[in-house]
Each structure stands twice: as structure tokens, then as C-alpha cells.
Amino acid sequence: MKEEDLIKKLESARLPEAELQTHQRLLKTALLEKYESASNKTATAAKRRRIPIMDTIKEFNRNKWLRPALATLSVVAIVAMLFVMQPWTGNNGYTTLLAKVEAATENIQAYCVNSYDTTVNIDNPEIVRSVTDTTLEFILPDLAHLNYYHSYPSTLNGVTTMKEEHFEIYCDGEYQYFQPEAKEFLSWGDLYSLYYANGGSMSQEHAVAMLGFIDEPAQLDDEIIDGVQCQHYIGNLKIGDAKVGIWIGKDDYLVRQIKQVVQSENYITTHVTRYYNFNADINIELPLDDSGKLLSGWEKEVYELGFDIIPVEDAIASITGDEDWSDPAVMRAVFDLFCYSSDPIIFFNALPEEGQQAIINYLENMSSNITVVTSTIITSYSFNDGVLHYTNTGVGLDVHVDTSGISGDGVVVKDIDGTLNKWVDTIKAANPQGYFDAFSDEIKREMVSALSIDGFSAALRSMLN
Amino acid sequence: MELEQEKELVFKAKTDAYAFGLLYDEYYKKIFGYVLHRTANVEVTKDIVSEVFLKALQNIGHFEWRGIPFSAWLYRIAEHEISNGYKRNKHIIFLKQDAENSEILSDISIEDEIACAEAEIQKQEEFLLLHKCIVKLPHIYQEVIVLKYFEKKLISEICAILGKREGTVKSLLNRGIKKLKKLMDENATF
Numbered sequence: 001m002k003e004e005d006l007i008k009k010l011e012s013a014r015l016p017e018a019e020l021q022t023h024q025r026l027l028k029t030a031l032l033e034k035y036e037s038a039s040n041k042t043a044t045a046a047k048r049r050r051i052p053i054m055d056t057i058k059e060f061n062r063n064k065w066l067r068p069a070l071a072t073l074s075v076v077a078i079v080a081m082l083f084v085m086q087p088w089t090g091n092n093g094y095t096t097l098l099a100k101v102e103a104a105t106e107n108i109q110a111y112c113v114n115s116y117d118t119t120v121n122i123d124n125p126e127i128v129r130s131v132t133d134t135t136l137e138f139i140l141p142d143l144a145h146l147n148y149y150h151s152y153p154s155t156l157n158g159v160t161t162m163k164e165e166h167f168e169i170y171c172d173g174e175y176q177y178f179q180p181e182a183k184e185f186l187s188w189g190d191l192y193s194l195y196y197a198n199g200g201s202m203s204q205e206h207a208v209a210m211l212g213f214i215d216e217p218a219q220l221d222d223e224i225i226d227g228v229q230c231q232h233y234i235g236n237l238k239i240g241d242a243k244v245g246i247w248i249g250k251d252d253y254l255v256r257q258i259k260q261v262v263q264s265e266n267y268i269t270t271h272v273t274r275y276y277n278f279n280a281d282i283n284i285e286l287p288l289d290d291s292g293k294l295l296s297g298w299e300k301e302v303y304e305l306g307f308d309i310i311p312v313e314d315a316i317a318s319i320t321g322d323e324d325w326s327d328p329a330v331m332r333a334v335f336d337l338f339c340y341s342s343d344p345i346i347f348f349n350a351l352p353e354e355g356q357q358a359i360i361n362y363l364e365n366m367s368s369n370i371t372v373v374t375s376t377i378i379t380s381y382s383f384n385d386g387v388l389h390y391t392n393t394g395v396g397l398d399v400h401v402d403t404s405g406i407s408g409d410g411v412v413v414k415d416i417d418g419t420l421n422k423w424v425d426t427i428k429a430a431n432p433q434g435y436f437d438a439f440s441d442e443i444k445r446e447m448v449s450a451l452s453i454d455g456f457s458a459a460l461r462s463m464l465n
Numbered sequence: 466m467e468l469e470q471e472k473e474l475v476f477k478a479k480t481d482a483y484a485f486g487l488l489y490d491e492y493y494k495k496i497f498g499y500v501l502h503r504t505a506n507v508e509v510t511k512d513i514v515s516e517v518f519l520k521a522l523q524n525i526g527h528f529e530w531r532g533i534p535f536s537a538w539l540y541r542i543a544e545h546e547i548s549n550g551y552k553r554n555k556h557i558i559f560l561k562q563d564a565e566n567s568e569i570l571s572d573i574s575i576e577d578e579i580a581c582a583e584a585e586i587q588k589q590e591e592f593l594l595l596h597k598c599i600v601k602l603p604h605i606y607q608e609v610i611v612l613k614y615f616e617k618k619l620i621s622e623i624c625a626i627l628g629k630r631e632g633t634v635k636s637l638l639n640r641g642i643k644k645l646k647k648l649m650d651e652n653a654t655f
Contacts, residue, residue, distance in 0.1 A: 001646060001649055001650060003642055003643070003646055006642060006645060006646050006649060007614070007642065009591070009595065010595065010610065010614035010615070011614055013589075013591050013592050013595055013614075013615070014589055014591060014592065015498075015502060015589065015592055015615055016501065016502075016505075016582070016585045016586040016588070016589045016592060017585065018501055018507055018581075018582030018583075018585050018586060019494070019497075019578075019582070020497070020507070020511055020575065020578045020579065020582060021578065022575050022578055023511050023514075023515075023575055023578065024493050024494075024497075026575070027493075027514070027515050027518060028486060028489055028490070028493075031485070031486075031489065031518055031519065031522050032482050032485070032486055034519075034522065035482040035485060035522060106630065106631075106632045107632065108632075109636060140633070140636050141605070141633055141636050141637050141640065142603070142605070143640075173602075173603030173605065173606070175603075313628050317628075320527075320529045321529070
């Protein structure tokens with residue numbers, strides 16, 4: 001059958017013309033009887049709270065604590081990166097450019113993205129902390145092939161070696177194909193954006209949103225990226241102190257490259273995202289044999305969103321314009337939407353100025369009011385940029401221990417059991433930070449070094465339990 | 466109904482049961498038809514449509530007019546119910562409460578109507594053949610194909626219902642047809 005014939009068949013198909021007049025009548029009666037209680041209850045609740053966005057959050061909160069620690073860590077990392085905003089003063093030429101870039105994405109049917117991230121020590125850039133190299137092939141709307149490579153150092157008794165992980169994932173509509181080692185990555189929920197092919201951190205739509213997220217962009221000389229002459233803009237992100245450069249095709253207005261540099265106290269992370277092969281004849285072959293059966297070593301399942309991530313369009317739709325942005329509950333709700341929407345940048349851009357400011361205020365408030373509480377039970381911990389975070393939401397455990405500026409590189413942990421006990425005592429202490437600070441620098445370096453020892457975290461968890 | 470007229474009616478329906486009833490009258494058949502064409506099952510359609518209008522009633526206070534037809538919102542609720550698996554148990558509670566209150570929903574004529582409607586569906590062999598293949602597609606393709614070809618919606622209307630851009634909708638249709646053709650070809654082989 002030809003496609004044209006199928007379309008004719010669809011257009012001319014005689015459809016069943018069923019009617020349930022009794023159901024229509026009785027349902028109407030039932031609904032109108034319920035009208036007073038249902039709509040008034042909703043209206044009263046909405047009036048009292050005046051926070052429709054709460055509904056989105058409420059729905060989301062049911063499951064959000066199921067997010068794995070790594071996903072939480074990624075949000076913390078976003079928050080850490082996106083801090084302190086300066087309002088953008090506006091630039092007509094740049095606004096016109098933004099509109100042209102947005103229009104240029106309309107006709108994209110297929111493209112590729114490569115994202116290359118490196119983190120190095122600030123005082124010794126030759127020491128690479130991690131490398132992530134991700135390549136995506138997209139055929140819109142929902143066919144994708146992801147190739148992921150990650151390399152990172154692992155230290156055992158002072159000996160550091162680089163570990164590597166690599167996997168591939170295919171997405172076809174609601175199905176995803178993966179190898180078992182990719183399971184943890186999938187659990188992050190990051191592939192949500194692939195499923196819908198928009199709003200993802202590596203999509204063209206996101207790239208366009210990044211353009212609108214630059215504060216006071218400045219144009220530099222044109223540069224050639226992948227053989228294409230590009231306009232080159234630089235600036236700082238509206239939130240955070242990340243420097244960003246964007247390269248846009250001079251003739252076709254497609255975003256060709258984005259480079260971000262984020263500097264923390266100890267490290268510099270560089271993200272380079274390249275967009276290429278626009279509307280090329282990309283061939284994505286799912287891991288299936290000729291009979292459609294899965295190839296050995298592959299699994300297939302329906303991609304479960306699980307509502308870990310709020311679709312950005314839903315997050316935007318929940319903003320009615322009637323919000324009281326000075327209300328702390330509204331600030332909290334919009335901040336949650338910002339963190340957990342499928343694309344925080346697109347969400348931020350869609351907010352009114354007061355809403356954007358509410359996020360800034362919340363971030364500032366959060367950074368200056370870190371609370372430390374203690375408990376004797378630990379279920380998970382994460383370590384990022386010198387801040388250890390011990391959490392067990394079930395018992396209200398939320399301990400932060402700041403180890404910034406303490407390097408464990410090259411330090412041999414002589415007594416692992418003893419170091420374990422030092423951490424246990426620290427977490428159990430009435431003032432964990434004070435307890436940790438009281439150790440000598442040598443012991444503190446040993447404690448930090450121990451955290452990178454394979455199996456140490458499991459042993460620590462076991463001892464605390 | 467003109468958009469301005471509908472806007473006014475939606476505004477009234479937030480506080481006026483009669484206005485909500487008018488919206489219900491306007492859109493019941495359209496939503497029923499859409500769900501029926503998606504599910505090809507009268508019983509399921511009846512339940513989903515009930516759920517759609519109950520949710521519309523419960524949430525109309527939050528509905529913000531943004532120039533998009535009210536029906537687009539109803540289609541989105543319907544789609545959500547279809548694609549996420551409507552909560553049959555919850556719905557049964559709703560119906561039971563009504564039945565206990567008024568005993569009207571146990572009216573035997575509903576059963577008769579369902580039987581007649583099911584018989585009508587079974588007569589439409591071509592539709593059933595198409596439907597059999599359409600339901601094998603991912604939901605997003607089912608949605609655009611049914612809206613475009615069965616419900617005769619314009620691309621702009623589909624964009625409003627799905628909240629997606631024109632290019633995305635066209636792309637979905639294009640790929641959906643290709644996938645459907647493949648399924649139809651396979652179906653013809655067996």
C-alpha cells in the first residue's frame with residue numbers, strides 16, 4: 001500500500017456514529033449535582049492558596065523522593081552553578097537574532113549533538129578530574145541514539161587510576177533500548193527529553209533558550225565551526241557565574257556550538273556542545289535482528305516517565321500570572337518547578353520578571369541558610385565540590401560537612417577502619433562541622449581521601465546503620 | 466461557538482453551573498467521538514468521557530483563558546486519560562456515589578445504548594481494521610492521526626490541543642503515517 005492510499009483510506013473511512021444519549025443526559029445531571037461541591041471546593045482552595053502551581057508540585061512531590069541520590073546531586077550541581085543573576089538590559093539586534101534562530105529550528109528534522117565536558121584542577125589544569133563525551137543522533141520527533149562515555153579517577157590507598165564507563169541507548173517513541181550497565185543512567189530520568197525530542201539539555205530548542213539566557217551578550221569576530229562561518233557571541237548566564245560562548249551559522253541561523261566554562265573553588269569545568277549534520281540522512285538502526293528480536297545483551301522497555309521530571313510545558317502552563325511572588329510558598333513552588341522541569345532554562349525564560357527574581361531570591365536565601373541536623377542513621381551520601389551531604393529523609397537527617405579546600409589527592413589512608421569511625425563520630429556529633437574542623441589537617445586529608453576508596457561509602461553506611 | 470462567546474461562557478462556568486452545562490452540551494459529542502475513535506470500545510469511552518468532564522468540572526476554576534479553545538483543553542484531558550490509563554477504580558467510585566445518590570445511573574437504557582453502539586462499531590470493518598493497526602502505534606502518533614484524519618482537525622487545531630509547534634505536529638503525522646503503513650502492510654501479509 002502506498003502512503004497516499006493509506007491517507008485516502010483514513011480520510012474516507014466510515015466512522016462509527018455511536019451515541020449514548022442517556023449517558024450524556026445522566027452524566028450532565030450528575031455533574032451539575034456535583035457542581036456546587038466540586039467547583040466551589042476547588043475555587044475556595046485556589047482562592048485561599050492562590051497558588052495553582054502548587055498542584056503541579058503536589059502531584060510531583062508524591063514521587064520526587066524516589067529520585068536517586070545522583071539525580072539529586074545533579075540538581076544541587078545546577079543550583080550551585082546557577083547563582084546570582086543580573087537583569088538583562090535588552091538589545092534589539094540580539095533580540096532579532098534570537099527570533100531568527102528560533103525560526104531556523106522549525107524545519108529541522110534530524111541532527112546530531114556532541115557534548116564534551118571536562119573538569120580539571122584549578123591550580124593544576126593537567127590533572128583531569130573527569131571527562132564526559134556524549135553523542136546523540138536525533139531523528140525528530142522521537143527516534144534517538146545516544147553514545148555515552150565517562151572517565152573519572154578512582155583512588156585506592158593513595159593510588160589513583162582512571163575508570164571508564166561507556167554505553168549506548170536507543171529511543172524509539174515510547175520505547176528505549178539499553179544494555180544493563182546503562183540502567184543507572186536511565187534512572188536519572190534524563191532521557192525524558194529524548195522521548196519528546198524537545199526541552200532536553202542537548203536539543204536545539206534548549207540551545208535557543210540558552211541564547212535568551214545570556215546577560216548582556218557581546219559579539220566577537222566571526223569564526224568557523226565545522227566548516228561553517230558563524231557569528232560568535234559571548235556573555236554570562238543570567239543566573240550563575242558561568243561564562244558562555246555561542247556560535248550561530250551566519251547564513252542559516254542554526255546554533256552550531258555552545259561553550260560554557262564554570263569555575264568553582266577547586267575546579268574548572270568546560271562544557272562544549274556541538275550541533276551538526278542538520279537534516280542529514282541519519283540512519284539509526286535499533287539493536288534488533290532481521291526478525292525484530294532484540295540482539296543479545298540488550299533490553300527493551302517502555303520508557304516510564306515516573307513524573308520525576310516535570311515536562312517544561314506543564315511547568316510553564318501552571319504559571320497563571322496571578323501569583324503573589326512575595327509569598328514564600330510561591331517562591332518555593334516556582335523554585336521546585338525550576339529545578340525539576342525538563343528544561344530549567346526554558347522555564348526560567350518563560351517566567352515574568354518577578355518570577356525570575358523569585359528564583360534568584362530563593363537561591364540566595366538557600367545559600368545563606370544551610371541547616372545542619374544530626375541523626376544516627378544514614379541511607380545515602382554524596383560528595384561534590386567539598387560539601388558532603390548525608391541524607392535520610394525518613395528520619396529527617398540532613399547533614400552537610402564542608403570539606404572545601406582539603407585535598408585528599410595522593411594521600412594514603414593507613415587505617416580505613418579508624419577513618420570510618422572518625423566519619424561516623426562526625427556525623428553523629430551535635431555539631432558535625434565543628435567536630436570535623438577540630439581534626440588536624442593531616443587527618444582531614446586522610447578522611448577526604450578515604451571517600452574515594454571503592455567500597456568505603458558502603459562500609460560507612462553499614463557502620464552507621 | 467465563536468471564541469469570544471466561548472471565553473465569556475468559560476468565565477461564567479467558573480461560578481455558574483448553567484454555563485458549565487452549556488459547555489458540556491457543546492462538547493460532549495465531540496469528546497465522546499474522539500475517545501470512541503481512539504478506543505473503539507463504547508464501555509471504555511463512556512468511562513473516560515465521564516472522567517474528562519468530571520476533571521473539567523473540578524479544575525475549571527484553574528482554567529486560564531489564553532486564546533486556545535476550551536475544547537483543546539478537554540481533548541488534552543481526554544488524551545491524558547487515554548494514554549496514562551484511565552483510573553477505572555476511581556471512576557467506579559464516582560459512578561457508585563452517583564448511583565447511591567440518585568440511582569439514575571443504573572438505568573437499564575444505558576446498557577441498551579451501549580449494546581447498540583457496540584453493534585454499530587462492529588459494522589464498520591474498515592474502521593476496525595485501521596484501528597487495529599493504529600493502536601499498535603505509540604500514543605503520540607495515535608493522537609495526531611486520529612485528530613487529523615478521523616476528527617478532521619486542522620494542523621493549527623492539533624497544535625493547540627497538543628501544545629506543540631506546527632513543525633512538530635507535521636513531523637509526527639509524517640512519521641506516524643509511515644509507521645502505520647508498515648503495520649498495515651504487515652497486517653495484510655498475515
